[in-house]
Amino acid sequence: MATIGIDAVAIAVPKGYVELADLAAARGVPPGKYVEGLGVTRMSVARAHEDPVALAANAARRLFATAEIDPGRIGLCVAGTETAVDHSKPVAAYLHRLLGLPERCRVFEAKHACFGGTAGLLAAIDWIASGSARGRQALVVCTDVARYALNSPGEPTQGAGAVAMLISENPRLLALEPGISGSYSKDVNDFWRPLYTKEAVVDGHHSVQCYLDALAGAYEGFKDASREAGYHPDSLVRRCYHVPYGKMAKKAHRHVMQLEGKNEAQADASYVEQVATSLRMPSQVGNIYTGSLYLALTSLLEAEASELEGKRIGLFSYGSGCTAEYFAGRIQAGAGAFVAKLQLAEPLADRRCYTIPEYEAIRHADSDGDRLPLSAEHGYNGSVAFLGVDNERRVYSN
Ligand code: CAA
Numbered sequence: 001m002a003t004i005g006i007d008a009v010a011i012a013v014p015k016g017y018v019e020l021a022d023l024a025a026a027r028g029v030p031p032g033k034y035v036e037g038l039g040v041t042r043m044s045v046a047r048a049h050e051d052p053v054a055l056a057a058n059a060a061r062r063l064f065a066t067a068e069i070d071p072g073r074i075g076l077c078v079a080g081t082e083t084a085v086d087h088s089k090p091v092a093a094y095l096h097r098l099l100g101l102p103e104r105c106r107v108f109e110a111k112h113a114c115f116g117g118t119a120g121l122l123a124a125i126d127w128i129a130s131g132s133a134r135g136r137q138a139l140v141v142c143t144d145v146a147r148y149a150l151n152s153p154g155e156p157t158q159g160a161g162a163v164a165m166l167i168s169e170n171p172r173l174l175a176l177e178p179g180i181s182g183s184y185s186k187d188v189n190d191f192w193r194p195l196y197t198k199e200a201v202v203d204g205h206h207s208v209q210c211y212l213d214a215l216a217g218a219y220e221g222f223k224d225a226s227r228e229a230g231y232h233p234d235s236l237v238r239r240c241y242h243v244p245y246g247k248m249a250k251k252a253h254r255h256v257m258q259l260e261g262k263n264e265a266q267a268d269a270s271y272v273e274q275v276a277t278s279l280r281m282p283s284q285v286g287n288i289y290t291g292s293l294y295l296a297l298t299s300l301l302e303a304e305a306s307e308l309e310g311k312r313i314g315l316f317s318y319g320s321g322c323t324a325e326y327f328a329g330r331i332q333a334g335a336g337a338f339v340a341k342l343q344l345a346e347p348l349a350d351r352r353c354y355t356i357p358e359y360e361a362i363r364h365a366d367s368d369g370d371r372l373p374l375s376a377e378h379g380y381n382g383s384v385a386f387l388g389v390d391n392e393r394r395v396y397s398n
Contacts, residue, residue, distance in 0.1 A: 002380040003175035004128045005329055006121075006246030007137070007168040008067035008338075009298050012059035013285055013347050015044040015054075015380070016354045016362075020156055026356040027151065034156045037244025039279065044351075045359050046145045046160035048369030049378045049385040052081050053091050053396065056143035057098040059164035063139075064099070064199045069166055070101050075136030076127050077107045080290040082193065083108060083144045083395060085370065091143060098384055098396060101139075113191065114242055115319025117142030117163070117290035122325070124167040128271070129178050138167040142291035150363060154202050157245045158285020163294040165284045172338045173301060174329040180229050181327035182221020184212025184214045185370065193318035198367065199282030203319040207320060212255050214324035215241075215316055219256055222326035224316075233260070236314040236328060239274050240296040243282040249275055249296070252316065276305040284348055293317050302344045 019042055020034040033334055037042055046055070064071060077099075079091035090109030095101070110119040117140060124138035143162035147155030190207035190239055193200045223233055238257070242248040253275045257267035281299035288295055293315060300313070308331040318324045354362070374388035387395045 002169040002231060004125050004169055004178065005167070005175040006173050007166040007171040007175060008063055008069065008342065009163060009165050009294065009301070009344065009345055010059050010063035010066055010342065011161060011163050011281075011291075011295060011298055011344065011350065012062060014044045014050040014055070015350070016047070016211075016352050016355050017042040017044050017284075018356065018359045022356055023156055026160055027155070028032065037247065039250065040156060040286055040356070041156050041224035041283045043156070044160040044288070044360055045158075045354055046366070047362050048372050049380055049387070050145075050160065050365050051085055051369070051386040052083050052143040052145055052162070052385050053094045053098075053394070054080075054144075054252040054384045055083055055160065055162035056064050056091055056141040056164070057095055057396070059143070059162035059258040060095060060099050060139060060141055061384070062347070063166060067166065072102055073137050074101050074139050075105055076135055076138040077101055077105060078110055078123060078138070078140050079119030080110045080120045080142045081144055082111055082113050082116060082142065082289050083146070083198075084111070087195070091141075094394070094396065095141065098398065099139075112323055113321050114244075114289045114318035115317055115323050115325070116294060117294060118317035118319070118325055121165065121167065122272055125176055125178050128169060129165065140165045142288070143294065143295055144291060146287045146289050147363075148202065149199050150360065153204050154200065157287050159288050161285050161288040161291055161295065163288070163298060165294060173333055173335050174297070174331055175231070175329065176329040180222070180225045181325055182218040182223070182225060183323070183325050184221065185218030186214070188237055188322050190322060195327070206363035208248065208251065210320065210322050211242070211318050212252065214322050215255055215317055216259060218316065218324040218326040219259060222328070226328070231312075233314070235312050236392055237274065237311045238278065238300055239314040239316070240278045240293060240300055241275070241316045242318040243279060243292045243296050244287045246279045246283050249279055250364070281345070281348065287373050298344050301331075301335065301339050305331060305339040306392035309333050
């Protein structure tokens with residue numbers, strides 16, 4: 001039987017970031033609190049031109065170019081986002097044109113806080129497994145601009161970026177294991193964003209507990225399913241988590257290890273071996289909500305795909321509100337050589353550091369960014385950018 005999973009991946013990030021040490025100095029906080037305490041070194045900052053559609057389109061275009069994918073073979077395109085640009089028209093509809101996808105293609109947007117990308121991924125896997133795909137491939141793009149109020153505890157856990165994934169039969173990177181997963185859901189008020197604001201509202205410490213409770217529930221379900229399938233979770237050699245900030249993934253892993261009966265020293269050693277490499281890219285980008293788990297996966301692949309060929313890894317997706325899923329996949333033979341070709345980290349090198357006054361000016365301008373007057377001046381030649389609004393219609397450079 002053919003395997004199904006993630007064939008290729010690519011990321012896009014805004015062209016600028018803030019050093020968390022600079023932000024700490026401006027907020028009168030010891031830099032250690034943000035850098036070691038939260039585990040974040042830099043956070044991406046999106047200008048109005050770098051909206052979730054532009055980030056998604058740039059990630060997908062990079063995916064098509066680096067992995068040599070024919071857009072004509074895409075039969076399903078899902079955009080996972082919790083920072084959509086319209087209450088009705090989905091990000092995926094813009095992508096359909098910007099990417100030149102076929103008219104015979106199902107497109108939609110999936111929202112459940114940071115879980116929207118995983119909802120898209122699981123839908124794509126089921127679409128292929130059911131036979132509906134008839135040989136076609138699915139494009140899943142996770143895209144978000146994470147914003148909390150300036151000067152709030154959430155401010156150092158912002159970020160922006162997109163991760164595009166091609167889902168297909170006989171994937172070149174990661175074969176997923178449909179059916180072997182654990183789900184968990186509960187109506188909680190940990191993090192949300194009322195329709196009238198672009199900034200998230202969060203009950204920060206409660207949200208950490210909600211994440212850990214959801215992880216425990218989903219992991220128990222995964223263990224039951226994996227036992228039925230005849231393997232033990234000990235066969236997971238690496239584990240990727242949703243990463244609102246790096247320290248959260250460390251707390252998450254410690255929690256899982258406790259559930260496995262390990263002591264603190266064993267949990268910390270296991271974190272270094274199983275989790276740390278997946279946090280390298282997130283520590284340079286910050287929270288990208290729906291894409292955070294897949295940025296961690298990208299980071300792991302970039303660092304270790306060759307060594308991990310044939311090995312099984314665990315993945316945990318959390319969406320506030322809340323819903324969660326623990327699932328697993330096997331890194332494919334040849335993934336190492338393919339990853340080298342994809343140049344996954346390249347977009348991170350092409351950025352500049354904003355000063356705190358520059359960052360704050362970008363944020364103030366961004367509060368009215370959805371009414372940006374149309375202008376061809378954007379400074380992003382060669383990539384897709386939001387140009388502004390013309391007669392209530394959003395316009396993008398192509
Ligand atoms: N040097 C080193 N470490 C320091 C330090 C210093 N000088 N000062 C403090 N620290 C450590 C603290 O000990 C703490 O570490 P532990 O958690 O291991 O104890 C860490 O820095 C953070 O300190 P505080 O808890 O005091 O920080 P805070 O109260 O200001 O805010 C936060 C932390 C609640 C996470 C806040 O940043 C926030 O609300 N973020 C947004 C919400 C969020 O990301 N929640 C995650 C779960 S929900 C989710 O995952 C969905 C999603 O994407 C949003």
